[in-house]
Amino acid sequence: MSSATDHAEESNYLNAKPGLMSWLTTLDHKRIGVMYLISILTAFFIAGMLAMLVRTELLTPGRTIVDPDTYNQFFTLHGAIMVFMFIIPGIPAALGNFVLPLMLGAKDVAFPRLNLMSWYLWVFGGVFAVVSMVTGAVDTGWTFYTPYSTDTSTSVINMTLGVFILGFASIFTGINFVVTIHKLRPAGMTWWRMPLMLWGLYATAIIQVLATPVIGITMLLLIAERTLGVGIFDPALGGDPLLYQHFFWFYSHPAVYIMILPAMGVISELISVHSRKTIFGYQAIALSSVAIAAFSFIVWGHHMFTAMSPMANMVFSALTFSVSIPSAVKTFNWLATLYRGHIRLNTPMLYALSFLFLFGIGGLTGLFLGTLAVDVHLHDTYFVVAHFHYVMFGGTVIAFLGGLHHWWPKMFGRMYNEGLAKLACFLIFIGFNITFMSQFIMGSLGMPRRYYDYIDAYGSYHVWSSIGAYIMAVGFFLTAGYLIHSLIAGKKAVENPWGAATLEWRTASPPIEHNFHETPDANYPYDYSVNRFNPDTGNYDHIGAPAQEDDDRAVGFHGHGLESTT
Amino acid sequence: MTASGDGPDPFTVIRSQSGPDRDQVNPPGTGTLGFAVLLASLSVLFVASVAGYLYVRINASQWPPAGMPGLPMSLWLSTAVLLGCSVFIHRALKAIQKDDQKGLRRNLQWTLVLGSLFLVLQTLNYVGLAQSNLTAKTNLYGFTFYLLTGLHAAHVIGGLIPLIIVTHRARRGRYSSFFHPGVTYSAMYWHFLDGAWVVLFAVLLIGS
Ligand code: HEM
Ligand SMILES: [Cu+2]
Numbered sequence: 205m206s207s208a209t210d211h212a213e214e215s216n217y218l219n220a221k222p223g224l225m226s227w228l229t230t231l232d233h234k235r236i237g238v239m240y241l242i243s244i245l246t247a248f249f250i251a252g253m254l255a256m257l258v259r260t261e262l263l264t265p266g267r268t269i270v271d272p273d274t275y276n277q278f279f280t281l282h283g284a285i286m287v288f289m290f291i292i293p294g295i296p297a298a299l300g301n302f303v304l305p306l307m308l309g310a311k312d313v314a315f316p317r318l319n320l321m322s323w324y325l326w327v328f329g330g331v332f333a334v335v336s337m338v339t340g341a342v343d344t345g346w347t348f349y350t351p352y353s354t355d356t357s358t359s360v361i362n363m364t365l366g367v368f369i370l371g372f373a374s375i376f377t378g379i380n381f382v383v384t385i386h387k388l389r390p391a392g393m394t395w396w397r398m399p400l401m402l403w404g405l406y407a408t409a410i411i412q413v414l415a416t417p418v419i420g421i422t423m424l425l426l427i428a429e430r431t432l433g434v435g436i437f438d439p440a441l442g443g444d445p446l447l448y449q450h451f452f453w454f455y456s457h458p459a460v461y462i463m464i465l466p467a468m469g470v471i472s473e474l475i476s477v478h479s480r481k482t483i484f485g486y487q488a489i490a491l492s493s494v495a496i497a498a499f500s501f502i503v504w505g506h507h508m509f510t511a512m513s514p515m516a517n518m519v520f521s522a523l524t525f526s527v528s529i530p531s532a533v534k535t536f537n538w539l540a541t542l543y544r545g546h547i548r549l550n551t552p553m554l555y556a557l558s559f560l561f562l563f564g565i566g567g568l569t570g571l572f573l574g575t576l577a578v579d580v581h582l583h584d585t586y587f588v589v590a591h592f593h594y595v596m597f598g599g600t601v602i603a604f605l606g607g608l609h610h611w612w613p614k615m616f617g618r619m620y621n622e623g624l625a626k627l628a629c630f631l632i633f634i635g636f637n638i639t640f641m642s643q644f645i646m647g648s649l650g651m652p653r654r655y656y657d658y659i660d661a662y663g664s665y666h667v668w669s670s671i672g673a674y675i676m677a678v679g680f681f682l683t684a685g686y687l688i689h690s691l692i693a694g695k696k697a698v699e700n701p702w703g704a705a706t707l708e709w710r711t712a713s714p715p716i717e718h719n720f721h722e723t724p725d726a727n728y729p730y731d732y733s734v735n736r737f738n739p740d741t742g743n744y745d746h747i748g749a750p751a752q753e754d755d756d757r758a759v760g761f762h763g764h765g766l767e768s769t770t
Numbered sequence: 771m772t773a774s775g776d777g778p779d780p781f782t783v784i785r786s787q788s789g790p791d792r793d794q795v796n797p798p799g800t801g802t803l804g805f806a807v808l809l810a811s812l813s814v815l816f817v818a819s820v821a822g823y824l825y826v827r828i829n830a831s832q833w834p835p836a837g838m839p840g841l842p843m844s845l846w847l848s849t850a851v852l853l854g855c856s857v858f859i860h861r862a863l864k865a866i867q868k869d870d871q872k873g874l875r876r877n878l879q880w881t882l883v884l885g886s887l888f889l890v891l892q893t894l895n896y897v898g899l900a901q902s903n904l905t906a907k908t909n910l911y912g913f914t915f916y917l918l919t920g921l922h923a924a925h926v927i928g929g930l931i932p933l934i935i936v937t938h939r940a941r942r943g944r945y946s947s948f949f950h951p952g953v954t955y956s957a958m959y960w961h962f963l964d965g966a967w968v969v970l971f972a973v974l975l976i977g978s
Contacts (some may be wrong), residue, residue: 314796314800314804315804318804375811378807378811379804379807379808379811380804382803382807383800383803383804383807386803387796387797387799387800387803388796388797413807413810413811414810414811414814415814416811417811417812417814417815417818418814418815418818420815421815421818421819421822422818425822425917428906428913428917432906432907432913433907434906434907434908434909434910434912434913435910436822436826436910436913436914441910442909442910443826443910444825444826444829447822447825447826450825451818451822454818
């Protein structure tokens with residue numbers, strides 16, 4: 205790459221084809237990843253603004269800026285857009301699409317057309333969801349619980365149809381990733397030499413494929429109930445609202461692992477690369493992803509403890525506890541990786557450390573909620589709201605931001621302003637804790653979730669919570685500012701600025717259109733001896749693995765792992 | 771996997787965007803695996819609906835509710851017809867594996883005929899039930915029946931359209947023992963439809 209100065213710069217995937225149409229018809233996974241990135245960030249912006257409106261309304265008891273009905277619509281749209289349009293597709297479809305084939309040394313995913321179709325479905329589903337904002341926005345809460353959702357006059361059908369379509373976008377991504385990982389691993393990359401990001405995406409893809417159809421049928425049933433007036437869920441018509449909740453959570457609990465598993469994959473990469481140390485407990489981390497995926501299907505009942513029989517409750521409570529074991533396995537392995545590593549406190553690493561802290565709190569408070577006796581008190585309070593924000597925001601969004609900063613130089617070939625990035629990370633971290641720590645406290649004191657009004661005793665907690673939210677907003681606007689600025693005026697990125705050993709760093713930044721001039725041969729993804737830092741260019745040049753290490757690492761060179769079983 | 775004849779084909783090769791460099795040839799079996807994963811996903815749709823049906827059924831005191839017609843006997847006929855589809859599509863696949871073009875065409879055509887016949891029979895079933903005053907709006911008994919069978923019928927329609935295209939291609943001699951992904955996928959899909967129906971029908975029978 206260093207010789208690129210004397211002749212005209214090589215074209216890359218961003219500039220190889222000009223014009224909007226070349227983007228809208230592209231089959232290139234990198235471009236689709238970027239289009240997904242722009243789309244989900246748009247959704248994040250809309251839903252984030254709605255959150256600001258919710259927090260502003262809650263600054264004072266009673267009316268602050270809007271009436272109660274509008275307030276219900278604000279928090280419903282906030283939740284539904286965040287969950288279905290941002291967090292679920294977030295890491296897999298945006299970052300995953302970009303890095304997955306690169307990490308495999310491949311030219312693309314197995315089914316590029318399906319990939320593009322997934323993006324169009326996202327847009328299509330998103331349009332339905334957003335149209336529902338102007339045609340009497342839903343006010344049911346993001347869970348669309350019946351019977352209220354069959355009775356309310358707001359545009360439930362638009363939103364649920366949107367969710368239905370978004371589900372297919374998610375399934376298509378899942379199919380693509382499962383098949384690509386099975387079939388397109390390069391020579392030398394057995395399952396046990398696959399980057400942990402890919403293990404995360406693989407486990408996620410399995411859940412996407414096997415759980416998402418359930419939300420599809422649930423949304424269809426809800427629509428049928430509203431249009432036909434038969435009550436499979438409505439008790440007034442002989443139905444059972446609990447059935448809706450079973451259906452909904454049978455998808456939506458696994459869906460929280462669609463959100464967190466890829467985040468854990470990102471964190472595994474960030475922690476190892478930026479502490480310059482091979483990952484500790486590779487197999488344990490890889491297998492725990494699969495274990496989490498399997499467990500995720502059998503714990504949905506913990507969302508309904510206050511509605512089911514004692515026996516069912518006990519079973520679901522015990523199962524819920526067992527889910528935390530693989531999560532803990534991962535966390536301890538990450539800590540062991542950090543231990544005595546050469547930690548670089550740059551932005552990706554700061555996000556990774558924030559993740560460990562925040563996700564730790566989120567997971568541990570999940571255990572409180574999984575405990576029956578405690579949950580009866582905490583159910584439907586702000587404690588639950590704080591819990592899931594610690595795991596979804598403190599976990600997934602923070603990991604997404606860390607991954608975005610980690611792969612930004614690769615995606616766009618530019619470096620961002622490190623000082624501003626650290627400042628923004630700090631603002632988001634502080635703002636986040638102020639916002640949701642106060643919600644833990646007021647929740648345990650009994651403040652119910654989704655209420656418009658509250659007694660004065662909760663006043664100061666709500667004010668703090670809103671202040672924290674504004675601080676976060678400043679952090680996010682700052683992030684948007686320096687990232688966009690970097691596209692125009694950022695320092696050019698070298699091929700491998702972090703010294704990572706996964707394959708996506710073995711091509712230009714940004715990559716050429718077909719990814720690699722020659723398919724790179726896979727080394728163990730956390731063997732950092734394959735790189736040597738070049739002080740002249742700031743790049744970590746690939747020098748290949750030292751000979752004696754090849755013997756034990758090349759086990760299974762001919763095997764494609766599980767290939768023979770397919 | 772290569773024996774299934776779904777090796778490199780236009781479906782799994784990325785069409786060139788910028789010359790030969792972007793062409794990626796997927797290894798054999800990629801299309802089949804992708805299709806199998808898709809079917810796994812679709813089967814969850816049926817499993818969830820069956821679970822919903824069972825939930826409603828178990829909570830019901832009387833099934834079918836008083837004055838409601840039982841399952842139409844002609845469902846047995848539909849079942850036989852659908853099983854026939856499976857047989858013919860299987861024979862079509864065996865034929866093309868032996869490069870028997872005539873056998874391929876004949877068996878595909880029979881699959882098409884029986885598949886369409888199945889839809890006609892289901893429609894007649896619906897009409898009959900509607901005449902005895904059972905529609906999807908009547909009660910949960912009607913709703914779940916139409917839900918399960920309707921979901922399946924929608925998948926049959928979704929299978930007939932590609933089957934028409936595959937039959938058309940077979941007529942023009944596009945397939946060979948080396949290359950017949952369309953036939954492979956069709957066979958997988960119709961076996962899936964068949965399996966799903968047998969399960970649905972069994973559940974409906976046991977339910978009532
Ligand atoms: C150790 C792991 C976890 C445990 C034991 C756990 C446990 C629970 C329990 C018992 C509830 C129900 C509380 C109630 O409604 O009374 C709950 C709610 C929730 N959890 Fe978790 N959880 C865990 C991890 C996660 C993760 C990783 C996510 C997402 C990334 C997540 C997202 C949610 C959401 C969204 C809700 C509330 C949904 C709603 O009612 O609106 N949880 N959790
Ligand atoms: Cu859950």
